[in-house]
Amino acid sequence: MPPVTTIIWVAVALVAVGLYLSWTAGRLDRLHARIDAARAALDAQLLRRASVAQELATAGVLDPAASIVLYESAHAARQAEPEQREVAESELSQALRAVFPDAEAVGEVSGAPGGTEAIDELTRAVRRVPMARRFHNDAVRAARAVREHRVVRWLRLAGHAPFPLAFEMDDEPPPPLTTEGARTG
Numbered sequence: 001m002p003p004v005t006t007i008i009w010v011a012v013a014l015v016a017v018g019l020y021l022s023w024t025a026g027r028l029d030r031l032h033a034r035i036d037a038a039r040a041a042l043d044a045q046l047l048r049r050a051s052v053a054q055e056l057a058t059a060g061v062l063d064p065a066a067s068i069v070l071y072e073s074a075h076a077a078r079q080a081e082p083e084q085r086e087v088a089e090s091e092l093s094q095a096l097r098a099v100f101p102d103a104e105a106v107g108e109v110s111g112a113p114g115g116t117e118a119i120d121e122l123t124r125a126v127r128r129v130p131m132a133r134r135f136h137n138d139a140v141r142a143a144r145a146v147r148e149h150r151v152v153r154w155l156r157l158a159g160h161a162p163f164p165l166a167f168e169m170d171d172e173p174p175p176p177l178t179t180e181g182a183r184t185g
Helices: 004-058 064-079 082-099 103-111 115-147 150-154 179-184
Strands: none
Touching (some): 004 082, 004 115, 004 150, 103 115, 115 150
């Protein structure tokens, strides 16, 4: 019969391993919840940006060609299937940069009735998208780092949660709608 101290040390080791595995599974669960919250915030910001762009395109403050380009890109971004969302959002970013290439284009829209408010709202929307995407991708990166540990993979601590994917898109705002562009324009 083994000595009592050996049994105690084995029990302590098993409890320690159990606590570590429980803590790791809980951490992974919190990271997945953080990803879900960040994705919801990103979706809200992308929808807001597309809605503001669509409103601006139909407000009559842009020239007809710019209105069509912006409206179609914004509509495509709002209606995109999940598999095509990154491409559609990138195309909206490109359309925004094409419609507002310089401070002069922004100034023309600002000069129209209601244009200043529309530009201010669009500026806020396009500035928030990169931040929301960064928060989402940081949460994905953290969850991936934990999921790549051998113990997590071997013991399947992630359960049936899908492997987290980053949201990759072109989110660069038009230069005149950034803080730096506003200073130079």
